[in-house]
Amino acid sequence: MELICPAGTPAALRAAVDAGADAVYCGFNDETNARNFPGLNFSRAEMREAIAYAHAQDARVLVAVNTFPRAGSVPLWERAVDDAVAAGADALIVADIGLLAYAAAAHPAQRLHLSVQAAAANPDAIRFYREAFGIRRVVLPRVLAMHEIAAIARAVPCETEVFVFGGLCVMEEGRCSLSSYATGRSPNMHGVCSPASHVGYRDEGGRMVSRLGDFTINRFGPGEPAAYPTLCKGRFRAGETSGYLFEEPVSLDAAALLPALREAGVTALKIEGRQRGRAYIEAVVRAFRRALDALDAGRPIPPGGLQALTEGQTSTEGAYRKGWR
């Protein structure tokens, strides 16, 4: 299985490649990708240099153009597609049907991957994208159980890629409006969930209070592990009790499931975290490279030692082991 790693900066891309990534995914420094954070991402010149660096190390670069073009601004997204192709991208990761149509027509030889943002979660939907736009790979939503992934991998005429580590989203990938509701900025069209411009932290007698827009997201007690200030991971109070409603602040870690994912026929394993630093990229990529090497050699998967890098200092195997559907 291929190891697909995140990079938010050229330095992170080099770290990922040097740590053993088979491919790195990244985006331009604008709204055309789902990690449009301040100080992050690649200029056109940086993208060309990064692709050259990766190719020299026999690694591939997948360029994410995976937000949904807004009416009146479509040329920005089409230009991102054109520029990624011109820079030598090995594949484009796209979610929007219109943009897929554009990419397939304008660049018929370009390899296209269907972004997780498209939320294609059944064989019929994936077959449609394959037949209509020639996608070569689908990144599966993080809501599928292992047996569902196996069933999809058997049924679809393209490769499958699944997330194995990093942040989780609620069950509306590409359709979530929580951030838009709280801030007016959309992860799906502006490329930023819970934008930092709307985030605030303050100390209240040793407790850290996180806010997003006008909403208090969480109050963390002294020493309690913290989480991203996203509405989906807010702690809600009802009467005398408080707790997490949509999602707990945890990170996905599916290292122990690698044998099952291989058995299921999955082609590629994806690490989330383009917004993270070089230290995260290097540590996670090395851990999963060791795990894949162990898997190939028939040895047990070694402990990753990645807990301290996880959100809330806690990990989960997420929906892969869910038993409620």
Add this chain to the structure above:
Amino acid sequence: MAVTATTRDDAAIPVVPRPISAAIGVLPLAPLGTALGLVLGAVLRRHRRIFDRLGTHAGKRFGLRPTDLPFALILHADPARPRITLARRLPRDGLHARIAGPLAGLAGLVDGRLDGDALFFSRVLSVEGDIEAVVALRNAIDDAGIDLLGDAASLLGPFARPAERIARTALDVAGGFLHPTGGPKGGTARSGPWN
């Protein structure tokens, strides 16, 4: 505040022991401020791209408070005249954002050995103020590939390499006297089902 974090396996963030911190507290700030200003200049001469990534946040003032030292730093990220000043404590007004954490944590962020989000999750690092500016600064620095010792040693011209070797050895020795911190409350690994 919480004073613990592990970022890779069990590598804890060390803190400066109180007696050493107290001893530093009686020293005058001016000489250290001058030295830090020179280092900042060397870093920025080598890594001008930081200002490109800062974008509209270039020019802002960041308060940096090493929680295990008796002074704080004020970074004015002005592309035309970047400067860093020392103060016994951060001023109440005039800062766009404040970042606090152990010296080793802040230094680890600067040279890319530590991940900022992980330090935040483990409550080692705390931030207040203009979070967008903090995120931009973090990303700009992480991409720059700053080597604090190497950049500082470059000030010494032909003596840069031997000075860097001596400094690294001294830091290794000094590291043995620093106290590693414990883990965050509730930080025990637990793997659970979906929600």
